[in-house]
Amino acid sequence: DKARIGVTGLATMGRNLARNLARHGHPVAVHNRTPSRTKALVEEFGDEGTFLPAESAERFVASLERPRRLVIMVKAGPATDAVIEEFAPLLEPGDMIVDGGNAHFADTRRREADLRERGIHFVGTGISGGEEGALHGPSIMPGGSAESYESLGPLLEDISAHVDGTPCATHVGPDGAGHFVKMVHNGIEYADMQLIAESYDLLRHAAGLAPAEIAAVFREWNTGRLESYLIEITAEVLAHTDAATGRPFVDVVLDQAEQKGTGRWTVQSALDLGVPVGGIAEAVFARSVSGHADLREAARGLPGPARAGAETLPGVPDAIEKALYASKIVAYAQGFHEIQAGSAEYGWNIDAGAMATIWRGGCIIRARFLDRIRAAYEADPHTPTLLTDAHFAEALGDAQEAWRNVIAIAAKHGVPVPGFSAALAYYDSLRAERLPAALTQGQRDFFGAHTYRRVDREGAFHTLWGGDRSEITS
Numbered sequence: 001d002k003a004r005i006g007v008t009g010l011a012t013m014g015r016n017l018a019r020n021l022a023r024h025g026h027p028v029a030v031h032n033r034t035p036s037r038t039k040a041l042v043e044e045f046g047d048e049g050t051f052l053p054a055e056s057a058e059r060f061v062a063s064l065e066r067p068r069r070l071v072i073m074v075k076a077g078p079a080t081d082a083v084i085e086e087f088a089p090l091l092e093p094g095d096m097i098v099d100g101g102n103a104h105f106a107d108t109r110r111r112e113a114d115l116r117e118r119g120i121h122f123v124g125t126g127i128s129g130g131e132e133g134a135l136h137g138p139s140i141m142p143g144g145s146a147e148s149y150e151s152l153g154p155l156l157e158d159i160s161a162h163v164d165g166t167p168c169a170t171h172v173g174p175d176g177a178g179h180f181v182k183m184v185h186n187g188i189e190y191a192d193m194q195l196i197a198e199s200y201d202l203l204r205h206a207a208g209l210a211p212a213e214i215a216a217v218f219r220e221w222n223t224g225r226l227e228s229y230l231i232e233i234t235a236e237v238l239a240h241t242d243a244a245t246g247r248p249f250v251d252v253v254l255d256q257a258e259q260k261g262t263g264r265w266t267v268q269s270a271l272d273l274g275v276p277v278g279g280i281a282e283a284v285f286a287r288s289v290s291g292h293a294d295l296r297e298a299a300r301g302l303p304g305p306a307r308a309g310a311e312t313l314p315g316v317p318d319a320i321e322k323a324l325y326a327s328k329i330v331a332y333a334q335g336f337h338e339i340q341a342g343s344a345e346y347g348w349n350i351d352a353g354a355m356a357t358i359w360r361g362g363c364i365i366r367a368r369f370l371d372r373i374r375a376a377y378e379a380d381p382h383t384p385t386l387l388t389d390a391h392f393a394e395a396l397g398d399a400q401e402a403w404r405n406v407i408a409i410a411a412k413h414g415v416p417v418p419g420f421s422a423a424l425a426y427y428d429s430l431r432a433e434r435l436p437a438a439l440t441q442g443q444r445d446f447f448g449a450h451t452y453r454r455v456d457r458e459g460a461f462h463t464l465w466g467g468d469r470s471e472i473t474s
């Protein structure tokens, strides 16, 4: 008997995805460059379902039913190209290669175009949820052809997480759409994590709470509108005590955040698309700042308020909750703006509401909140920004005093809150009647004759700054 689907690349994510498929009754072919991993998988978990181990690429491909469905789970980058080149010559027109790694969507577009010419469907697929998600139900974001989704969809939906009976998997759009959406998911993930980190920092250094007390605050927040996986694990991490020293775990971890690149890509492509994603960008930069040990060392003695810690400011936790919720709305609004801009640029026709729907479960940013976004797009599928949705606008209105106070308190105590600040600045920029961009235009016209438009007449104008300062049309 043949396997319904095959997984090559049996590191943690690939192994867990294969187990997930097998546990759902889908016979799965498994293959790894070093066969010992394949053997170990079958030895350890063989009783979970039907695994068809293969030592060679040829045997692996031969064990798949037609059209073949082959999932590659290798480290994104050159390894992906190498594996494609290993398998593509063994495949036939109509077969499908699913790339479940965190590939850059531009690479996915290139690979898809190349394989399409050879008659093979290349399905760049975002998979979120980490190791646990891969095993118990991830959120799955496949790109590629609609035809390939007809064949793959039922399998992917079967093994994905489900919320209210709805699978957290859907066809995102053609070629690189799936990896693009996964990239933005990760950008939002960075922003969400940064806002939570700033909330912790404020609770500690402006509200004077200890890590265990802050864990309790997050646990409390997790029963309300902020309920999410990231808030839940934040409480766990903060409550944890280091066994070796007896100190709070968070105090023994080196404070330099690392990144694999998807957050940076989100910002890079936002720049290319001309989409303002300041909240996400500040999250990427915050990790970058944290990693510059030499810079931080050099600047450590600079003057400014000492970060107290002992001072207890009543009401601050509630205000932070509001600031966090408002800033989170902004970060997601920015991410969804980028998805819509990418969709327009590349002709993907992405259904933004459907993305919110498949992010409700399985993925790292899974949250009750995503259902609000789903509802916002249901109410107005073409809304230019989530900020104006009735629910979000009300929450933003309700947060005004708290949001601004929290940022003021942070500034007063010397606690950096780039995420909160960027979110509020974006909000105030969008709602402003007039922006100082008019002055910027004047400067550009002054030094470079770059021209400007007027509020009262059509056309492009230039003032003769070096002459009599009369205005000419250009």
Ligand code: 6PG
Pocket: 102, 127, 128, 129, 130, 186, 189, 258, 259, 260, 261, 262, 263, 363, 364
């Ligand atoms: C997910 C995660 C996953 C991975 C990130 C981590 O959705 O399951 O986003 O893809 O954990 O790539 O990213 P950094 O290493 O850049 O923080």
